[in-house]
Amino acid sequence: MSVNVDLNNRPDYDTVIQDIADYVIHFKIESAEALDTARNCLMDTLGCGLLALRFPECTKHLGPIVEGTQVPNGARVPGTSYRLDPVKAAWDIGCIIRWLDYNDTWLAAEWGHPSDNLGGILAVADHLSQLRISQGKSPLLMREVLEAMILAHEIQGVIALENSFNRVGLCHVLLVRVASVAVVTKMLGGDREQIMAAISQAWVDGCALRTYRHAPNAGSRKSWAAGDATSRAVRLADMSMRGEMGIPGVLTAKQWGFYAVSFNKNVADQQLKTADKQTFSFSQSYGTYVMENVLFKISFPAEFHAQTACEAAVKLHPLVVDRLSEIAKIVIRTHDSAVRIISKQGPLANPADRDHCIQYMTAVPLIFGGLIAEHYEDDFHRDNPLIDELREKMQIEEVPQYCEDYYDPNKRSIANAIQIYFIDGTATEEVVVEYPIGHRRRRAQGIPLLEKKFQANLATRFPADRSQTIYQLCTDQTKLEKTAVNEFMDLFVI
Numbered sequence: 001m002s003v004n005v006d007l008n009n010r011p012d013y014d015t016v017i018q019d020i021a022d023y024v025i026h027f028k029i030e031s032a033e034a035l036d037t038a039r040n041c042l043m044d045t046l047g048c049g050l051l052a053l054r055f056p057e058c059t060k061h062l063g064p065i066v067e068g069t070q071v072p073n074g075a076r077v078p079g080t081s082y083r084l085d086p087v088k089a090a091w092d093i094g095c096i097i098r099w100l101d102y103n104d105t106w107l108a109a110e111w112g113h114p115s116d117n118l119g120g121i122l123a124v125a126d127h128l129s130q131l132r133i134s135q136g137k138s139p140l141l142m143r144e145v146l147e148a149m150i151l152a153h154e155i156q157g158v159i160a161l162e163n164s165f166n167r168v169g170l171c172h173v174l175l176v177r178v179a180s181v182a183v184v185t186k187m188l189g190g191d192r193e194q195i196m197a198a199i200s201q202a203w204v205d206g207c208a209l210r211t212y213r214h215a216p217n218a219g220s221r222k223s224w225a226a227g228d229a230t231s232r233a234v235r236l237a238d239m240s241m242r243g244e245m246g247i248p249g250v251l252t253a254k255q256w257g258f259y260a261v262s263f264n265k266n267v268a269d270q271q272l273k274t275a276d277k278q279t280f281s282f283s284q285s286y287g288t289y290v291m292e293n294v295l296f297k298i299s300f301p302a303e304f305h306a307q308t309a310c311e312a313a314v315k316l317h318p319l320v321v322d323r324l325s326e327i328a329k330i331v332i333r334t335h336d337s338a339v340r341i342i343s344k345q346g347p348l349a350n351p352a353d354r355d356h357c358i359q360y361m362t363a364v365p366l367i368f369g370g371l372i373a374e375h376y377e378d379d380f381h382r383d384n385p386l387i388d389e390l391r392e393k394m395q396i397e398e399v400p401q402y403c404e405d406y407y408d409p410n411k412r413s414i415a416n417a418i419q420i421y422f423i424d425g426t427a428t429e430e431v432v433v434e435y436p437i438g439h440r441r442r443r444a445q446g447i448p449l450l451e452k453k454f455q456a457n458l459a460t461r462f463p464a465d466r467s468q469t470i471y472q473l474c475t476d477q478t479k480l481e482k483t484a485v486n487e488f489m490d491l492f493v494i
Contacts, residue, residue, distance in 0.1 A: 011202040013196045014251040016280055017203070021156055021195040023286040024186045029147050034288035036477060038146040038153075041104055043474045044296055044450055045115040046492070047457030048103045049096035050079045051373065057233060058099040058352075061224060062092045072115070073130035076125040078492035079461045086123045090180075090234045094119025094227025098141050100373045101355050104438075105304040106153075107337070107406070110160035112172040114294060115154035116226035120234045121145060122489075140187075142488050143481035148183045150291045155179035157290030161279045161409075166341075168263060170207040173229040175207060177202045180233030185402030188241050201236045202458060203258050204250045215344045218353040254281070285407075293412065296438030298449050301373045306361040308433035309416035311342035313365035315431050316418060324386060326422045330394045332362060333417040333430075334400040343396050353375035363390040363419065376431045405434070410456070412441070417425040451475065466491065 005250045012018075028324060029035065063082050064071075075089035076082065077096070084092065094116055097103050102114045122145065129139035156179040165172055185198040212221040240246070251258045259278045300310045309332060320327065334343075344357040354360045354376040365371045367386055374380060381387065405413040419430040437446045454474070459469035470491050473480055480488075 006190045011249040011252075012245070013200065013248040015268060015382045017196050017250055018030075018369065019286070020199055021183050023155070024151050024182050024195065025192060027074075027151070027286065029150055029288060030330075031150075031288040031292065034150050034291045035146055035481075036122055037291050037294065038149045038475065038482060040296070040447060040450055041115055041149060041153075041291070041294065042118070042146065043252060043454045045097055045103050045118050046078055046328060047102060047454040048098075049093065051097035051102065051430075051457045052096040053079045055099065055373070057220060058096060058223070061095055064088060067330055073127055074127040075132060076489045078122075078489070079494060084123075084267055086120075086127045086176050086343075087231050087238070088232045089123035089127070090120040091224075091227045091268075092119075093122055093177075094230040095224045097186050097228075098226045100301045101303060102297050102301040102373070106128055106160060106210055106290060106295060107235050107295065107304060107412065108157070108161045109164040110166060111337070111341075112160055112174050112175055112306075113151040113226060114156045114176075114179070114290060115149070116173070116176045116387060117156065117183065117230055118149060119227055120184045120230035120311050121148045121152065121187070122485075124184050124234060124237075125485045126489045128187065129484060131470045133486065134343065139484040141481065142483045142485060144355035145485060146481065148187060150177040150288055151186075151293060152288050154182045154288065154291040155424045156296075158282065158284060158286055159280065159349040162283050165207065165263075166210060168471055169264060170209055173225045174202075174205075174207040175182050176226050176229040177205065178235045181228045181236050183390075185237040185240055188237055190241055192235070193246075194240045196248075197244065198233075198237050198240035200246040200248065201240065201244070202251045203234060203237075204247050205232065206258070207262055207425045213356065214341070215346070215353070216349075218356055219350060220352045222352055222356075222380075243340065243402075256479070269367045287411075293440050294439075295414075296437065296446060296450055297448050298438045300361070300365075300474050301355065301376075302361045302371060303342050303358075304436070305342055305414060306358045306416070307436035307438065308414050309334070309358055309362050309364050309418060309434045311459070312418040312431040313362045314369060314415055315433075316420060316428060317366055323422060324390070325422055326424065327393055328423040329388065329421040330362070330366075330390060330469045331419045331421070331430075332358065332394055333397045333399045333402070334358070335406045335415060336398055337406060338416070339396060339398050346392075348381070351378070354381065358396070358416075359391040359394045360387060362394070363387045366390060366420075412439075461494070 013341040074083035113232045156175040181198045185195045198465040293425040342356045342358045348354045405411045413434045417432040420428045436443050
């Protein structure tokens, strides 16, 4: 009797892996807009991390695994006195960056926060700079950090353009691991084979479930998951630099590959016309598109699909603040992604649950005229029962045009509209906000506010003179690019 056997012909690396490796090795960054945006992104991302240090639920995760550990040439965690090995430093930096859901965002078929990659990039850059100095060599410059950010943004964002991991139940932090590992291995001096090996290891790790991002299980893991991903990338990069072999067919292997095991699109949404596919699709090659078009969260620490709802609610606040008890109904007209991710009814169990609830993020600015991180805390929620009273009066409607404009690459809108109806039969005008202030279409309006946000975040951690020194450096493109990474990180040590 004949028996089927597997042919053990080792394949070439999957094309997706080769393309990423070739991009990080060969692409030359010449876009002034991308570099300028990367500088603004660096400011904003670090500021978000500094702000998060005010929250004990975040800081309890930080520091060495074994107390008292000493790490020569260890990477620093901004806003702290920690000097850690690059793997744990990447975890900590990534954790504080993401904790308040306030750093940048990318919205496409998949969502995510490309600045999450800064955890691995900055940890490795700081360690390498100190190591090089100890060896009598020149340190890395901040220009190299900005370029690494652009590359990582592009990898994560271009994969996300047409490939929806959320529709098959997977978490977008996988793309942080993939983007970080490619860039970090390059930073460590990896050649093409080592970079491809590291990327393949990132894919073979599989993917976290999205369970912790959705009702009824939303919780604080979503605030450290990206730190975990970028940290894992540093570990895999280090292993590949030590000679660990890759898995060339990790994506395409029959039965055992990522496509077959984790990316079965037979359950994907028909709207994206991918139900019959099991491979990634790409609408464009890698360049600088993602950094140039990334979205900043400037006004509100809120899941991005609700940013325009928050902005509309702030506009409505003066019209309704004296009539809150007279509200009969609140209609929120939105897009499909907001409906799927952040529309919730019923009790909200924790801050992470609240900052992923469009009803909560609308109710707070309607009542108070603004939304800050403290508004998600248990005490604030408990002391303001009107929030839940308004939530119960909200109706969510999905608008086909908003959905179409959300996916349109020439628009990438994130539209929300709010209208308030009163018990006497009157109503406010409908307030529509299509593009949040952090959108590329509103850069001129947004960047001055982003800089003010950075200044405010610096002030939560540093004295005025240090804050001013950091701010002046970060707003000077030429000076920042020429600054040694270790000297830049020195400024953030407590």
